[in-house]
Amino acid sequence: MPPGNLKTFSIGFEEASFDESLHARRVAELFKTDHHLETFSIERAHALLPAIAQKIDEPMGDSSLLPTYLLSQFTRRHVKVALGGDAGDELFAGYDPFVALRKAELYSKLVPRPVHRAICMLAARMPVSHRYMSLDFRLKRALRGLSYPPRLWLPTWMAPLDASGLAELFNEPADLEDIFSEAIAAWEGCAQPDAVDRTLQFYTKLYLQDDILVKVDRATMMHGLESRAPFLDIDFVNFARRIPAEWKYRHGQTKYILKKALEPVLPADVLHRKKKGFGVPIGAWFKNGQLDLAGSESLPLINGAFVREKLAEHRSGREDQRAFLWNAWLLGRWSHA
Numbered sequence: 394m395p396p397g398n399l400k401t402f403s404i405g406f407e408e409a410s411f412d413e414s415l416h417a418r419r420v421a422e423l424f425k426t427d428h429h430l431e432t433f434s435i436e437r438a439h440a441l442l443p444a445i446a447q448k449i450d451e452p453m454g455d456s457s458l459l460p461t462y463l464l465s466q467f468t469r470r471h472v473k474v475a476l477g478g479d480a481g482d483e484l485f486a487g488y489d490p491f492v493a494l495r496k497a498e499l500y501s502k503l504v505p506r507p508v509h510r511a512i513c514m515l516a517a518r519m520p521v522s523h524r525y526m527s528l529d530f531r532l533k534r535a536l537r538g539l540s541y542p543p544r545l546w547l548p549t550w551m552a553p554l555d556a557s558g559l560a561e562l563f564n565e566p567a568d569l570e571d572i573f574s575e576a577i578a579a580w581e582g583c584a585q586p587d588a589v590d591r592t593l594q595f596y597t598k599l600y601l602q603d604d605i606l607v608k609v610d611r612a613t614m615m616h617g618l619e620s621r622a623p624f625l626d627i628d629f630v631n632f633a634r635r636i637p638a639e640w641k642y643r644h645g646q647t648k649y650i651l652k653k654a655l656e657p658v659l660p661a662d663v664l665h666r667k668k669k670g671f672g673v674p675i676g677a678w679f680k681n682g683q684l685d686l687a688g689s690e691s692l693p694l695i696n697g698a699f700v701r702e703k704l705a706e707h708r709s710g711r712e713d714q715r716a717f718l719w720n721a722w723l724l725g726r727w728s729h730a
Contacts, residue, residue, distance in 0.1 A: 401426040402468045402475065404460045407434050408674040410524040420663060431467050433460045433673070435683045446726035448615050454553065455604050456719045457671040461612040469618040479605050480624035483596040484633040485648040486589060486641040487668060489526065490550060493535055494588045497546060501539055512536060521713045523676035525669060530713055543588065545569055547595050548576040553716035561699045575599055589638040597634075676715035680708050686718070689725025 401421050405414030414430055421428035438459055445462055468475050482488050504512070513536045519529040538550040549555060549569070559567035570577065576599055583594040606622075613620040623629070636650060643649035652664050678684040686704055690697035700721055706712035 399424070399426045400429065400471055402429045402464060402471075404464050404671075405430055405432040406460075406674065407432060408525075408677065411669075411672055411674050413669055416663060416666065420659070423660070429467065429471065431463060433463055435678055437463060438673075438678070438684070442726065445615075446723060449611055449727060452720070452724045452727045453604075453608060453611070454716070454720050454723075455608050456673045456675050456716075458608050458612060459673050460671055461608055462615065465613045465616045465618045465620075469616040473617075474619040474621060475613075476621050476623055477609065478624065479609060479622040480597075480601060480630070481648070481651065482668075483593070483601040483605075484624060484630065484641075485651045486593060486638065487648045488596065488670075489531070489668060490547060491589060491592060491642045491647055492645065493531075494592060497535065497539060498543075498588060501543070509536070509539065513540070521710050523674060523680060523713070523715070525672050525674075533713070541569065544577045544580045545573060547580070547592060548573040551600075553714075553720050558699075558717070562696050563694065564696050575603075585638070587638060589642050593638060593641070675719050676707075676713060679704070679715060679718045680710070682708070684718075684722060686721055686725060688729070689721040692725055692728060 401417075401424075403414060403417035405417075406412040414432070418428060418430065441459065441462055445458065449458075516529075516533050516536055519532070522529055534550050537555055538546040540555075541549055552573075554562060556567045556569050559572070576595060579595045579598040580591045582598075583591045585591070609620050609622075624633075640650045641648065646652070646665075647668060655664055675684065686700065690700035690704075703712070703714045703717055703721075707714040707718060
């Protein structure tokens with residue numbers, strides 16, 4: 394294809410720890426694409442949120458719906474069909490929890506419960522940072538998951554609330570075995586007993602199918618954009634799933650075999666950059682009062698006092714409640730749309 398005929402699109406952020414626009418531009422220059430970039434800001438969020446809440450079929454806990462919506466919107470101005478990289482992380486072990494698995498297994502074997510509880514109390518005193526995947530965020534989430542059996546690690550690492558929080562929110566006991574039954578089935582239904590294989594099964598069977606692909610489908614269809622994921626070609630998926638897990642996560646490196654295959658194509662500093670998801674700085678926005686709940690605490694069946702308490706904890710810097718507050722915000726706006 395002649396230089397400039399291939400169009401590429403990306404989203405940047407004003408918050409530096411979330412922004413990858415310079416790296417995207419560098420790759421675009423390397424391959425001489427016609428590159429398009431738009432920046433996502435709190436002002437953009439305020440402009441887009443009402444339309445998203447009104448158009449979305451069901452509330453979504455994934456806040457990356459916001460930049461995906463903007464990306465789809467401005468991509469559609471130039472093309473009708475776009476290719477995306479969805480499924481690369483799920484098929485080739487690209488997410489941060491893969492790095493934590495071996496340490497988590499060792500920790501759960503060696504650390505007694507009373508010591509674990511003491512460590513959790515100490516970690517809770519760490520200052521909250523709203524930078525992308527900050528140390529306190531990763532450590533507190535990991536410790537929360539390690540309070541439960543391995544089959545519950547992934548869903549509790551990713552969930553907005555733990556069992557006690559869910560019980561307070563709905564004013565009734567929360568049975569995590571029931572709430573996370575699909576995640577448990579994916580974990581225990583894996584033919585291989587290794588934690589990496591089980592985690593691959595979780596991400597492929599549950600997270601990819603019920604979050605990532607739903608989010609992209611909703612966001613693109615709102616703008617009449619057709620999105621295609623080459624990694625989801627059925628022959629490629631079947632081939633990738635037969636590759637042993639030790640060639641996907643190897644010697645502490647995620648997506649090992651995929652990166653080896655691309656070494657002749659991409660510069661090393663691009664290929665081996667630290668993983669960064671399509672995160673949104675909603676933590677800082679809620680803390681600074683740039684986003685508020687605007688009535689989400691008055692929803693039926695919800696403990697409004699608990700919602701207000703979580704917002705107060707977040708704004709005071711005592712806790713990082715970004716995921717819960719996003720869920721509460723969208724549920725409230727969606728229910729009134």
